[in-house]
Amino acid sequence: MGRKDKRWVLQRKRDFYYKLAKKLKYRSRASFKLMQLNEKFNVIKPGKIVLDLGCAPGGWMQVAREIVGDKGFVIGIDLQPVKPFEYDNVVAIKGDFTLEENLNKIRELIPNDEKKVDVVISDASPNISGYWDIDHARSIDLVTTALQIATEMLKERGNFVAKVFYGDMIDDYVNLVKKYFEKVYITKPQASRKESAEVYVIAKRYTGKKWEEEDKIKRVKKVENEDNELLAKKIKEIRKLKSKK
Ligand SMILES: C[S@@+](CC[C@H](N)C(=O)[O-])C[C@H]1O[C@@H](n2cnc3c(N)ncnc32)[C@H](O)[C@@H]1O
Known part of the structure; x- marks a missing residue:
């Protein structure tokens, strides 16, 4: 284990929510984020059907x-x-939620004839590159897919919660969510580390508006271009630094 990894393990052990999760037998410290989000925004209620992406x-x-x-x-x-x-009423499947075949597997599990859920939540994280801009772009791509799934799977007036890494595309994303939901908020629960770029989008009352395919195509193209351009730029910078040594 490298010095950086050791520091991370030590920091984690000292962390208040990490310790609390261990004590209360929660599988992750992230549990407290959802608890705090729900206390404030009341997105999940007793008796409801919830779909958790990631x-x-x-x-x-x-x-x-x-x-x-x-x-x-x-x-x-x-x-x-x-x-x-x-x-019996908690089931998890292994798969990539961006693939249609896995969405069909989810539909089969939904315990009603209309095959719709009341709440879609997503704490999914993309692969982290360590470059803020790239991670932001990848996160936007993932939450855009989560939003599309929400519009396809939610009952009218259902709610949506998604984690997104903060960056310059956040306003565009919030505007996109506003096309489909009556109320949209951005928040950071107390259990989310201050140094983390993550924020949570809370969207309440799905209007029933059908997903517009152009919303996804536009987004993915932008992300792909930015991803490649940024990566190329970073690699150039690293090479330059190395050649100077
Ligand atoms: C921060 S963790 C979620 C923690 C979870 N909320 C909890 O409380 O235990 C993020 C998860 O997103 C998953 N993920 C990212 N992209 C995904 C995808 N396309 N399909 C399915 N899962 C994905 C990762 O495998 C990872 O386990």
Whole structure:
């Protein structure tokens, strides 16, 4: 383990929410973020059906289950496997939520005829490059997919919560969310580390407006271009520094 990794492990062990999560048997310190978001915005209610995009190891699913209770249902999906839960009404599947085939698997699990959920939540993180701009662009791409899924899976007046890494495209993203929801807020819960670029978009009451395909195409093109340009620029800078040595 390198010195940087050791420092990270030490910092994590000292962290208040990390310790609390261990003590209260939550699978991640992120559980407290959803708790705090729900206390303030009341997005998840008892008896509701919740879909969690990017759910591993399952901390948000535990909190969602506590809120929805026996009569609700929680479905999660992640690239990583998730340890099974002790409740019949909490199910996680392994897969990429950006692939249509996996959305069909989710639809099969939804316990109603209309195949719609009440709340879509997403704490998904893209692969982190360490470059702020690239990570922001990748995060925007991921939350745009999450928004599209929300418009396809939510009942009318349903709610949506998504983590996004802050950056210059955030206003465009919030405006996009506003096209589909009556109320949209940006917030950072107390449990989110101050030094982290993450913020949470809270969108309440889905209007029922159908997803407009051009919203996704526009976004993905922009992200791909920025990604490549930025990467090329950074690589050039690194090469320049190396040749000076
Ligand atoms: C910060 S973790 C989520 C933590 C979770 N909220 C909890 O409380 O346990 C982010 C997750 O997003 C997942 N993820 C990122 N992109 C994904 C994708 N396209 N499909 C499925 N999962 C994805 C990652 O595998 C990772 O496990």
